[in-house]
Amino acid sequence: MKNRKIAFIGTGVMGASIVKHLLHAEYEVAVYTRTKAKAQQLVEAGAVWAETVAEAVAEADLIFTMVGYPTDVEEVYFGEAGIFANGAEGQIVIDMTTSSPALAKRIAEQATTLQMASIDAPVSGGDVGAQNGTLSIMCGGEQQVFNEILPILSIFGKQIVYQGVAGAGQHTKMCNQIAIATNMIGVCEALAYAEHAGLDAETVLASISSGAAGSWSLSNLAPRMLKGDFEPGFYVKHFIKDMTIALEEAEAMNLPLPGLQLARQMYDKLVQQGLGDKGTQALFKSYH
Structure with missing residues (x-):
C-alpha cells in the first residue's frame, strides 16, 4: 500500500488533520477543497493542490472524501465534474462523510x-481524534x-471496525x-446544576x-463549555444534519x-440564534 497515491476531497476541521497524518506517513496526497485557502497549510506540508476533483483523482489509487452534507457527497461522486465521471477502473473510493x-x-x-x-467509513472523535490520529x-x-x-x-484511526455491507x-x-x-x-444539565448549586463545576x-x-463529551467538551470555548470540533449545523438522517432512517x-427528537429541537434553536457554525458544546448556552 505504501506506493499508492491518495486523493483527498474536503479538508475541513477533521480532513486537514487526516491529510497531515498521511503526509507524515510519506504518502503522496493530492487535495481538493472548494476554498483553496483552507488547504494552504497542507500544500506547504507537501500535499499536491488540485484545481478540480477530476485533477485530484486522475492518478489516485485511493480516493477519500470528507465533505459537508449528503448533497455535497452526491455532487462529488455523481456530478459531471465528479469522481465517477473522471475516475478509473481499480480505484477505491472511501467516503468518510457522515x-x-x-x-x-x-x-x-x-x-x-x-x-x-x-467503502463507507464515517468517523467519530472530532477535531481532537483527528489531530491525535485516534479516530473511531x-x-x-x-x-x-x-x-x-x-x-x-x-x-x-484507532478503533477501526468492519460493520458489514455497504451502508x-x-x-x-x-x-x-x-x-x-x-x-x-x-452533560449540559449536569454542569448547569453544579453551577446553580454553588459548586465548582x-x-x-x-x-x-x-x-x-x-x-x-464529558471529558472532552465539558471543559470547553466551562471555559466559554464554543469553537467547532464538530459543527452544530452538521450535527443537525446527522440527527435528521437518523430520524428519517x-x-x-x-x-x-423521542430523545433524539428533543435534542434536534434544542440544536435547531441554536441555529436560530446564529450558532450553527459553533461546536456542538454550544448547547450549554441553552442553560444560561
Whole structure:
C-alpha cells in the first residue's frame, strides 16, 4: 500500500488533520477543497493542490472524501465534474462523510458498475481524534476491500471496525450520533446544576467524569463549555444534519426516538440564534 497515491476531497476541521497524518506517513496526497485557502497549510506540508476533483483523482489509487452534507457527497461522486465521471477502473473510493446509508449503497453500486470499489467509513472523535490520529472509523462495504485499506486507515484511526455491507458504516454512525445527542443534554444539565448549586463545576467534573457518568463529551467538551470555548470540533449545523438522517432512517423503520427528537429541537434553536457554525458544546448556552 505504501506506493499508492491518495486523493483527498474536503479538508475541513477533521480532513486537514487526516491529510497531515498521511503526509507524515510519506504518502503522496493530492487535495481538493472548494476554498483553496483552507488547504494552504497542507500544500506547504507537501500535499499536491488540485484545481478540480477530476485533477485530484486522475492518478489516485485511493480516493477519500470528507465533505459537508449528503448533497455535497452526491455532487462529488455523481456530478459531471465528479469522481465517477473522471475516475478509473481499480480505484477505491472511501467516503468518510457522515451521510445517508441509502447514498452509501448507491455509491457502492455505481463503483461496482465502473469496476471500482467502495467503502463507507464515517468517523467519530472530532477535531481532537483527528489531530491525535485516534479516530473511531465505522466501515461498510466488501470485507476484502476493507482489509486492503485497513493499514492506511490505521494511520489516523484507532478503533477501526468492519460493520458489514455497504451502508452499514453509515448506520453505525447514526447509532453513534444518537448516543451523543442525548448525552450532550445530560452533560449540559449536569454542569448547569453544579453551577446553580454553588459548586465548582471543574471540581465536580473531576469526580463524575471518571465514574459511571463518564463519556467522551464529558471529558472532552465539558471543559470547553466551562471555559466559554464554543469553537467547532464538530459543527452544530452538521450535527443537525446527522440527527435528521437518523430520524428519517428511524421513521422508515417505525422506530420512535423521542430523545433524539428533543435534542434536534434544542440544536435547531441554536441555529436560530446564529450558532450553527459553533461546536456542538454550544448547547450549554441553552442553560444560561
